Amino acid sequence: MKIICKKDKTMHQNKKEKISHRHPQPKRKDNSILLVGPPNVGKSAIFTILTGQYVDVSNYPGTTVEVFSGLSNFPPFIEVVDTPGINNLFPHSLEEEVARDIILKNKDTSTVILIVDAKNLRRGLLLATQLAEIGVPFVFNLNMADEAEKLGLSIDLFKLSKALKTEVNTTVATEKKGVEELKKKLGSARQSDFYPRFEQKIEEAINELITLLPKPSTRYEALAVLINDRFYLSKLASKIDKKTLQKVLKIREKLASHYSEPLAFVIESHRARFIENLIEKVLFREVKRTEEKERLFFDQLALHPIFGFFLLAFVLYFVYLFVGVFGAQIVVDFTEDTIFNKLVNPFWTRLAQFLPWKLLKDFLVGDYGLLTVGLTYALAIVFPIVLFFFLAFSLLEDSGYLPRLATLLNRTFKVIGLNGKAVLPMILGLGCDTMATLTTRILDTPKERIIATLLLSLGIPCSAQLGVITGLLGGLSFKALLIFVLVIVSQLLLVGFLASRLIPGGTSDFLIEIPPLRIPKISNIILKTSYRVEWYIKEAVPLFLLGTAFLFFLDFSGFLKIIENIARPVVNSFLGLPVETTTAFILGFLRRDYGAAGLYKLAKAGLLNPQQILVSVVTITLFVPCIANFLVIIKERGWKVALAIVSFIFPFAFLIGGVLNWLLNYLSIKI
Secondary structure (H helix, E strand, O other): OEEOOOOOHHHHHHHHHHHHHHOOOOOOOOOEEEEEOOOOOOHHHHHHHHHOOOOEEEEOOOOOOEEEEEEOOOOOOOEEEEOOOOOOOOOOOHHHHHHHHHHHHHOOOEEEEEEEEOOOHHHHHHHHHHHHHHOOOEEEEEEOHHHHHHOOEEEOHHHHHHHHOOOEEEOEHHHOEOHHHHHHHHHHOEOOOOOOOOOHHHHHHHHHHHHHOOOOOOHHHHHHHHOOOHHHHHHHOOOOOHHHHHHHHHHHHHHHOOOOOOHHHHHHHHHHHHHHHHHHHHEEEOOOHHHHHHHHHHHHHHHOOOHHHHHHHHHHHHHHHHHHHHHHHHHHHHHHHHHHHHHHHHHHHHHHOOOOOHHHHHHHHOOOOHHHHHHHHHHHHHHHHHHHHHHHHHHHHHHOHHHHHHHHOHHHHHHOOOOHHHHHHHHHHOOOHHHHHHHHHHOOOHHHHHHHHHHHHHHOOOHHHHHHHHHHHHOOOHHHHHHHHHHHHHHHHHHHHHHHHHOOOOOOOOOOOOOOOOOOOHHHHHHHHHHHHHHHHHHHHHHHHHHHHHHHHHHHHOHHHHHHHHHHHHHHHHOOOOOOHHHHHHHHHHOHHHHHHHHHHHHHOOOOOHHHHHHHHHHHHOOOOOHHHHHHHHHHHOHHHHHHHHHHHHHHHHHHHHHHHHHHHHOOOOO
16 A cells, blocks of 8 residues: 655655654553454454464353454563454444443553554544544554555555544555554554534533543443444443433433434434545545456456356355365265275274273274264364365455355345345354354344244254265266255245245345455465364364264164164155164254264265265255254244244255155156
């Protein structure tokens, strides 16, 4: 990103020196550094650089929102907190409320690094005005400066720093550029008065409210009352007496009566004009025609209501080849047959011969052995597939395609009664349905949350399960993949459409920021994939072992045979599957990918023909959510909703599987 200055470079340096001289070093001693900024601006990358590898992850008290913290790796070695990504400090979501609460709680003992996308100065300045109203010292850091320069954007840093009355810095976090300068400027962070002055009536109301609100109150809290911030007002009621609360609300009502528009609209419109005036003075754009045309072409293609779906089909086919063909066939054949079946499992079997108890031997290396089956499923079969899926997902994520996918599918989601924001939990569900269920909180109405939770449980396979399913379908024809996608998508649309008509309530508007398309950085892809692989090893592998132990005791006690006999009419006759698949469905409830891995093992053993593979994969995809997801649904939606969802999904999955089996036979479709 270029630094615009009408005079020469020496003059610019002199001006920078004057800024430092004008703002002396702070007298207070900070206890923490807070990283604040919108989503997808590189906060996590800067956090990693400032803290190194030693990071604590914890839920903010009373919520499921994760907050990352760690000690700085530079003097004075204080805590660095990576707050949740936000677009506004007057919250519209739980994440924004948590970030706001962290800032308010620590405003007297912390310095904020406001990290913004250099390509989106407007959104950064909005947060800067609100930090100034809170009264917390901050440094304004423009990240992704290289991308801004490629787009022909230039910012006059001197004018910007003068207007903000605090330090301004630029970084390229992915290349660690500008971070050392950022560390040095932390000492010069200052409280700012960079906020709009409203007309006299509003300013008088602000001053009057400050005297009534709990001490120490700021301009920010007064504005929260005036714009009717429900997050703030819900907490305010418990902090002041009823008489004072009535006075506070009366001030807001009296002021609102002077305007034909809602008070929040009046205030935020004034704030927007204030920001726009500064942008006109500091931001300049030089259009780089070739790059701009290329970017616009791909943008239009990705978002086009017709051609966008062709691009989506190409992306899905790429994932199918990379994960399903290369990862699930070539790599899994090597890890399972060469490494585990010829080396690892024979070693465990020989070692187990020294054990004196047959039961223990069977538990470790028998038909459902913890070592020979559990580890083989977890590490030889599922792990390679999941690894390649994570690589593909990180590639799409880093390129900026996923927000475009969400926008492309927005109209489709409206058909099923969902706010377009629901696309985001669905995309996250491809990583983990359990965590995606938690993110349905971003939806504004109970109706939207219930529908989204239902669809996540019904037909959105998590990354591990999707990886195994892709591996199974990778051994079949492309026709099988198309049938699978058609069945799953059609059932999601059908169930969503019916649910939107049966569940009362409304939907809200869809707003999403679309970052520029970019060439993914290999370092970013490796970093994101490594985090997800670490999650898989820590969270999924133990559950594979637990599932194997559960299966062993079912077999040992004879319950497995009883369940198979009970399920035989449905599994064998209706679905047209061998009775052995019952085991996979049982374990699918313990963990979805474990059930899919069981089907994969049966297919590899030649016990499933192509049609049976397709029917079983459709059924287990639509099958009940895993037990972890079920427990989260209870926590988020309550027992009644959770039981209603499971009671519907269980028979529905088998019904669709059976109908598919009948249609394939009736129409003589060869897979």
